[in-house]
Amino acid sequence: MLSWKIIRHMWSFLNVPKDPCIVLVTGAAGQIGYALVPMIARGAMLGLDQPVILHMLDIEPAAEALNGVKMELIDAAFPLLKGVVATTDVAEACKDVNIAVMVGGFPRKEGMERKDVMSKNVSIYKAQASALEKHAAPDCKVLVVANPANTNALILKEFAPSIPEKNITCLTRLDHNRALGQISERLDVHVSDVKNVIIWGNHSSTQYPDVNHATVTTSSGEKSVREIVTDDNWLNSEFISTVQQRGAAIIKARKQSSALSAASSACDHIRNWVLGTPKGTWVSMGVYSDGSYGIQEGLIYSFPVTCEKGEWSIVQGLKIDEFSRAKMDATAKELAEEKSLAYSCLN
Ligand SMILES: NC(=O)c1ccc[n+]([C@@H]2O[C@H](COP(=O)([O-])OP(=O)(O)OC[C@H]3O[C@@H](n4cnc5c(N)ncnc54)[C@H](O)[C@@H]3O)[C@@H](O)[C@H]2O)c1
């Protein structure tokens, strides 16, 4: 029997091009869309050997702008980009897609809480769930970016029952990367030397950025973040609130929500999901809860996950202290409340 590794090696030796992967980006005329589509076309999401066909969806008032994005994609002459569809027809946009990145929706503005955008967005996700179910490839992987991201993903999962629940996720990788960034700034080390932070729960200000299992690579080996930072007070207060409030801080500074970091983190999320996480490293993803760590089953909750062969698995067996337990439960409680609120908006 030939091993998968040998077959892959022979394949690359023969230089057989891969079939293009069809990637849907909804809300593609918006600011995240504008940052995201060139990243996908350059291979940042699926790798430098993976051709892509982009399906871009937006609504009628944005049709002209969407067409402008298509013109720019053509002008950029990306070698990996094998086709572009720009449409306001959701069925056409969803046709045969392998990866769906759901960015379309109404973003939070300065002074608004995420709950304020709930009713506008959950009804979009209910409608688009059916379109994905009918038209996407059966093994399509879905990443919801638009807020409230966990609850939009939950609505999408509940109204697209034939899509496997393991295939529906939401973005908390931006929060994960923000947490890595804060530790790296504090210690003046490169961000790639910090790993295994965790974002638990909701992509909201109740999220719990947890450093209890995080490590830093130093010249004398891998050390725990707590040991190197030597300031539990900062780690248990300012660090947590800075990460929780980073989205609001960006909105205050830019008068618009994060776009380049959101787009880059969306690429990280899908790349690790499809191509795997490095050995010994986990990432945070919003995934359906199977009851792990006592979190109510069925919620879309951010957990530490490792990925292999296109499948994520929740990291099991991490020790949870009392401080963490309370914060993990508080963000779960908010998600359960958001779920009820979402259903009341849909009725
Ligand atoms: N999860 C995260 O980490 C994260 C980070 C940043 C932003 N966000 C969220 O991502 C979303 C997009 O942000 P943005 O800054 O790009 O907003 P934006 O307003 O610039 O773009 C949103 C786009 O969605 C389009 N749209 C609206 N309804 C649609 C529908 N039914 N179908 C398809 N497209 C539709 C709009 O026309 C617009 O072009 C917002 O909900 C924002 O809050 C999430």
Ligand SMILES: O=C(O)C[C@H](O)C(=O)O
């Ligand atoms: O906080 C927001 O509304 C924007 C986004 O979710 C972010 O985290 O930057």
